[in-house]
Amino acid sequence: MTLAPWNAEAWTRLIERRRHDALPHALLLAGPAGLGKREFADGFAQALLCQSTRADGSACGACRACQLFAAGTHPDLVRVNLELRDDGKPRTEITVDQMRMLSERLVLTAQFGGMQIALIDPADAMNVSASNALLKTLEEPTSRTMLMLIGDHPARLSATIRSRCQRIEFRLPPSETAQRWLSARDIDAKAAQDALLASDGNPGRALAWARSGALKLRREVAQDLRDLAAGSASAYEVAQRWSKDGVDLRLHFAAALVREAAQAQARGRARDAALALTHATEMSKLTAWFDRANRTRELLRGPLRPELALLELLAAWTTPAAA
Numbered sequence: 001m002t003l004a005p006w007n008a009e010a011w012t013r014l015i016e017r018r019r020h021d022a023l024p025h026a027l028l029l030a031g032p033a034g035l036g037k038r039e040f041a042d043g044f045a046q047a048l049l050c051q052s053t054r055a056d057g058s059a060c061g062a063c064r065a066c067q068l069f070a071a072g073t074h075p076d077l078v079r080v081n082l083e084l085r086d087d088g089k090p091r092t093e094i095t096v097d098q099m100r101m102l103s104e105r106l107v108l109t110a111q112f113g114g115m116q117i118a119l120i121d122p123a124d125a126m127n128v129s130a131s132n133a134l135l136k137t138l139e140e141p142t143s144r145t146m147l148m149l150i151g152d153h154p155a156r157l158s159a160t161i162r163s164r165c166q167r168i169e170f171r172l173p174p175s176e177t178a179q180r181w182l183s184a185r186d187i188d189a190k191a192a193q194d195a196l197l198a199s200d201g202n203p204g205r206a207l208a209w210a211r212s213g214a215l216k217l218r219r220e221v222a223q224d225l226r227d228l229a230a231g232s233a234s235a236y237e238v239a240q241r242w243s244k245d246g247v248d249l250r251l252h253f254a255a256a257l258v259r260e261a262a263q264a265q266a267r268g269r270a271r272d273a274a275l276a277l278t279h280a281t282e283m284s285k286l287t288a289w290f291d292r293a294n295r296t297r298e299l300l301r302g303p304l305r306p307e308l309a310l311l312e313l314l315a316a317w318t319t320p321a322a323a
């Protein structure tokens with residue numbers, strides 16, 4: 001198991017609870033994507049199933065249970081994920097049928113005589129009926145089951161579900177820790193710094209972005225916003241280009257860049273931000289545009305064609321930025 005250093009403390013606490021036979025029946029692993037929740041959940045599930053755990057409580061990696069776990073065929077581990085639709089794309093919701101199947105599985109005896117474990121990921125994608133069905137399972141816990149819910153957006157879970165789970169909060173590590181972790185993965189210091197700045201300090205996301213060329217996209221977005229503000233690019237042309245690829249990530253970067261510009265301006269250092277706004281722009285306008293960019297991003301996750309929504313958003317940027 002590769003446990004991120006910033007999750008070591010939570011890991012140790014959980015292993016201690018296991019030693020004292022004081023584990024809860026349900027865990028909620030909550031926090032932004034990119035912090036290692038899934039590795040953590042997998043590592044703990046494997047440790048619970050392992051037949052000869054190491055001294056530190058982690059799985060041995062060699063026993064029969066560990067082999068089955070690695071092959072994805074351990075009979076006492078149930079994974080509930082987004083199923084694929086007929087067209088091969090994942091559904092957007094975890095359904096009630098999946099939850100019913102899960103509860104039927106969990107009433108059976110564990111085949112290895114140990115625990116039965118369910119990993120529900122992304123738990124925050126359960127629809128209302130799925131969530132209600134899971135609640136029944138949570139309200140009738142057996143000592144031999146462990147439910148692990150994984151959620152990047154835990155606030156979307158119902159309050160009742162949340163209250164039935166012991167919550168483990170995954171938080172951003174200090175920037176030096178994130179820097180060291182990235183450099184151990186062959187990201188040079190400058191790229192690591194840029195990627196962490198772009199990802200608000202999220203190391204997993206920074207790693208993905210540093211490796212995928214997303215930072216180049218961020219620089220492009222910054223350039224487009226500067227050109228629009230200076231009147232040297234047309235909102236129509238930029239909207240056309242943005243709508244062709246990476247629209248979600250572009251909007252994420254655009255909103256983050258504008259927030260950064262607003263923060264820099266509040267400190268009287270607008271020129272230091274990536275957008276380097278040369279005209280002082282009213283803070284309320286920057287904030288309004290930030291909200292608008294986020295709303296557009298939400299909107300475009302639906303079936304809408306992006307051009308028009310982007311055009312409106314970008315046209316609104318040229319106005320406040322030049323004001």
Ligand SMILES: [Zn+2]
Pocket residue numbers: 049050051052053059060061062063064065066
């Ligand atoms: Zn093992």
